[in-house]
Amino acid sequence: MRPMHRFGSASRRSGTGAYQSLQVGSPLRRRILYATPEMADFVKTGGLGEVSAALPRALRAHYDVRVLIPGYPQVRSAFPDIPVVARLEGHAGLPACDLGLAETADGLRVYVILAPELYERGGTPYGDAGGDFADNDIRFARLSLAAADLALGADPAWAADLLHLHDWQAALAPAYLAWRGSRLPSVLTVHNLAYQGLFPREGMHRIGVPEAAFQVEGCEFYGQLSFLKAGLYYASHVTTVSETYAREIQTEEMGCGLDGLLRVRAGQGRLAGILNGIDESWDPRTDPHLALTFEADDWKGKRANAEAVRRAFGIAVSRGPLFAIVSRLVHQKGIDLSLEAAHTIVAEGGQLVVIGQGEGRFENALRGLAKRHPDQVGVQVGFEEGQARRIFAGSDFLLMPSRFEPCGLAQMYAQRFGSLPIVRQTGGLADTVEDGATGFTFSDPSPTGLTGAVRRALDVFGSKKRLNAMRRKAMAARFGWDRAADGYADLYARAIGNNVALRWSAA
Numbered sequence: 337m338r339p340m341h342r343f344g345s346a347s348r349r350s351g352t353g354a355y356q357s358l359q360v361g362s363p364l365r366r367r368i369l370y371a372t373p374e375m376a377d378f379v380k381t382g383g384l385g386e387v388s389a390a391l392p393r394a395l396r397a398h399y400d401v402r403v404l405i406p407g408y409p410q411v412r413s414a415f416p417d418i419p420v421v422a423r424l425e426g427h428a429g430l431p432a433c434d435l436g437l438a439e440t441a442d443g444l445r446v447y448v449i450l451a452p453e454l455y456e457r458g459g460t461p462y463g464d465a466g467g468d469f470a471d472n473d474i475r476f477a478r479l480s481l482a483a484a485d486l487a488l489g490a491d492p493a494w495a496a497d498l499l500h501l502h503d504w505q506a507a508l509a510p511a512y513l514a515w516r517g518s519r520l521p522s523v524l525t526v527h528n529l530a531y532q533g534l535f536p537r538e539g540m541h542r543i544g545v546p547e548a549a550f551q552v553e554g555c556e557f558y559g560q561l562s563f564l565k566a567g568l569y570y571a572s573h574v575t576t577v578s579e580t581y582a583r584e585i586q587t588e589e590m591g592c593g594l595d596g597l598l599r600v601r602a603g604q605g606r607l608a609g610i611l612n613g614i615d616e617s618w619d620p621r622t623d624p625h626l627a628l629t630f631e632a633d634d635w636k637g638k639r640a641n642a643e644a645v646r647r648a649f650g651i652a653v654s655r656g657p658l659f660a661i662v663s664r665l666v667h668q669k670g671i672d673l674s675l676e677a678a679h680t681i682v683a684e685g686g687q688l689v690v691i692g693q694g695e696g697r698f699e700n701a702l703r704g705l706a707k708r709h710p711d712q713v714g715v716q717v718g719f720e721e722g723q724a725r726r727i728f729a730g731s732d733f734l735l736m737p738s739r740f741e742p743c744g745l746a747q748m749y750a751q752r753f754g755s756l757p758i759v760r761q762t763g764g765l766a767d768t769v770e771d772g773a774t775g776f777t778f779s780d781p782s783p784t785g786l787t788g789a790v791r792r793a794l795d796v797f798g799s800k801k802r803l804n805a806m807r808r809k810a811m812a813a814r815f816g817w818d819r820a821a822d823g824y825a826d827l828y829a830r831a832i833g834n835n836v837a838l839r840w841s842a843a
Contacts, residue, residue, distance in 0.1 A: 366832065368395065369447075369496040371404040371483035373461050373476065373505035377440060378410040381460055382664065383612065383745050384503060384527045387577070390615045391824070393444060394817035398825060402494070404447040404483055406455040406475070407436070411448055414438075418448055422490045429542030430478050435490060447491070449482050473535040476563065477543035480508035487513070487520055497832055498522065500824075504533030507567025508543070511555060514570045515546055521831040523824075524571035526564070528742050529585050529592045530668070533563030557593065568597055572831045574607045575824075577743035578764035582609030590740060610824060611767055612743045613817035618752045620811070625722040626729050632811045635804070638754055641730030648723065649689045649714025656685040657797045659790075660731035660755065662724050662746050665694030665702070665717075670737035670760065675701055676783035677735065677790050682712045684794050689731070690715045691724055728753040732803075733793050737778075737786045741765045751775065751810035756796075758789045774810040 370392045374385035392401045405411060412418075418436035426432040433451035440446060449455065454475045463469050482490075483506055489495035499522040501509050510522040540550060540561050550556045555566035568574055576582045584590040586599045586607075601607040617623065620638075621631045627644035630637020642658050659681050663669045671694070678688050690702050690713075699717050706713040716723065728734070734750040734757045743764035747757040751768075757775035759765040769775040778789040796802050 365398065365400045366497045366828065367400045367402075367494065368392075368498050368500055368828065369402055369404060369483060369487050370500045370502075371479065371506040371509060372502040373406065373479065375403060375405050375446075378405070378414055379408055379461055381462070383577075383743060386614075386745060387527070387612055388502060390613065390817055391820065393442070394613070394821040395824060396444065398821075399828070400494075402445045402447060402496075404449070404479070404486060406461070406479055407448045407450045407452070408455050408461060409457070411446075412456065415446075415448060418450070420450065421447075421493070422486075424449075424482055424485050424490055427481055428544035430474060430481055430544065433478065433482070435482065435486065437491065447482075447486060449479060451478060454478060472533075473539050473543055473561075473563075476505040476533065477508055480506050480563075481512055481544070483509040484512040484516075484518075488518065496520070498828055500525065501567060501571070503527050504531055504562075504564040504567070507533065507563045507571075508545075508555075509567070510570035510572070511549065511566040512544070515544075515549065521572040521833075522570075523573045523575060523827060523831055524567040526568075526574065526576045526585075526742070529564075529576070529590075529594065530740075532557070532565065532592065532594075534560045535563070537561055565594060565597065568594060568601065572606070573827055574598070574601050575610050575827065576607075577610065577612045578767045579609035579611065580766045581740075581742045581763040582607060584740070584763060608823070608827060610820055610827070611764060611815075612745065613820045614745060614748045614752070614815050615817065618749050620729055620753050623725055623729070625725040627726060630729070632754070632808045633804070635807075638729060641726050642732075643730070645689055645727055645730040646687070646714075648726070649716065650710070651687055651689070651714045652711035654685075654687055656687060657681075657732045657794065658730060659686055659688045659733045659735055660727045660750075661688070661690040661692065661735050662727055662749075663692045663694075663736065665690075665692045665698040667695070668739055668741075669694075670739055670781065670786070671695075671698040671702075673737045673781065673783055673786045674735045675705065677737075677786045678705055678713065680787050680790055682709050686794065687712045688714075688735075689727060691727060692719060693717050725749075725753075728755050731755045732797060733758055733776075733790075735786075735790075736760075736765065737781065738762060738765060739781050744768070747775070748813075748815040751813050752815070754807040754811050756793065756806055756810060758786070758793055760785070768813075768815065770809075773806060774813055775806075 372388040376385040376389035415438040418438045420434045421437045422435040436448040487496040487499045501524045628637040628640035702715045706715040736759045741763040761777040761779045771777040776789040778785040
């Protein structure tokens, strides 16, 4: 018989239970549950999936970290015979489900929510060609509730000292804990404030949101239910993925209507920016995807990758600069600005290669650009990681004129491979690119602003001494996960408590 657990049962409920303390000096490691809608091992749509794969691994040297993820088809394929460790009962309109526990090849333990009716679908984790799934409120409330259940001991063999939640899809978990009277600490990381998980008020009862919580000091957002706002309000601490972005989202311009709440959390000392990292596979000396591996000052290897990219994209052999876009093709990423700057690049003897997908208008505009300049512009709609890595290795400059960028990873990848980023001075781009030293920055999100930075890059390309000096400095920059892991370790210590972590025992 499967072990049973009912969320909020008397054996786990706070308020009337006795405390059992776990001293900091205990030989037992702190237990962190990491709840995420994406993980690059299985499925990813952007940087969140990369972070969800890398950060738990960076932290597990010091913590017992386990990951919780929905049982998408890709996850079930990776773990076809996953053992069930718990049965999670339904709540309001959320269905009951099984909870499986598996282990990756390198030993990371992964809990999987086994609810085929919710998660075993085609498309992305969030939708298909017809748009977002209509029941995403149910799907991700189930993820959030499972995180709360599991943190409080749904698996009889394990319970969490802290919940670490990622983006709106898991952001109801601290609210579910609070509505049951639990004070288990939680950290919510916001990867992109623009995505808030907004749903009609009428659906709140089917996901178990109490009427009293639908207010300004709760989960109400201009008449709608906001998953993200609930997490921002109820979580013990809030983080985002760069220091600059943490400041920016406290402004009316970039706060997406949540700037007031974020300023309150900052004033409480409960909002921090911790820059993401990149993993050790981003090393031009060892990367198996490259046409030829290389290191700083071994520019023969970089040229070999440039030649491979030109052949793959069908553009002409050239000694001119090679610019690249490796990005989602959406307005946020400034693709319209890059289209304008492309005219300058082509006119000055440069070339441009693009890999990515997104809005149809940008895909079509880029295809049209390539058709008009077949020797200078190559476009691949879609994404293939090996090709992206060769582009980073072969290109001279990366265009990344984002209107906002919470962290960004492409600019870090590019620097590791000696491609100098050209970025707008915002968010994580401002925190990772040193103007005139490891890349080029500009402040005005306009064609004029980007084109001015492109012209500066072209000037540097004309001086091999300056170009190679910048390449060396960019390749020497370190963006590993160690610093981020240290930042989260400090935050976990504050959230759990410097001396005692409280765990509920039976009443």
